[in-house]
Amino acid sequence: KQEVTQIPAALSVPEGENLVLNCSFTDSAIYNLQWFRQDPGKGLTSLLLIQSSQREQTSGRLNASLDKSSGRSTLYIAASQPGDSATYLCAPLGGAGSYQLTFGKGTKLSVIP
């Protein structure tokens, strides 16, 4: 069974700071990994998808890396803004013989103006 851990569970930073969110997973036989953000009371918004053969993906101020062999991914947010405040979830696709997305509990980010 694939298991996903996200550290830290919560993070509070002042506006403008660069930050890193961490994700680890137990089974490295994945197809890809997605990072999502979830605002309170809302659904999930896809931020980045990294295919299993890729090392990183970038979108604007976001950069996600993947080290499949060690079961780790990081999401780097540059020059954080109050609008970045949300819960960030990582989800590898596959592992443990499944075709499922497995989610961690997320990191709740608060960016203080």
Place this chain on the structure above:
Amino acid sequence: EAGVAQSPRYKIIEKRQSVAFWCNPISGHATLYWYQQILGQGPKLLIQFQNNGVVDDSQLPKDRFSAERLKGVDSTLKIQPAKLEDSAVYLCASSLRLAGNVRNEQFFGPGTRLTVL
């Protein structure tokens, strides 16, 4: 491009009642998923459809939950009878590609918040 649509957005019922949720995926997306998200947790897959067929329902409590996807487009998820522990957000997602494809990217709807009293 329109996103994944879900209704209703909120539902409050008493235990032992039944409830149904509806989902309309992004146009052209063959794969549709239903997830359950309990407060403070990440979403958990309940069932996955490929067109009309069920690909994975291993985590669906089949004694009370059922789902169907008619004509390979819209889908409904039903709970009958509901229990207190079914209180959660039910999320629908869709993807263009098959689940085992490295470019499979899932897009989520706004969810239905269910409260069972």
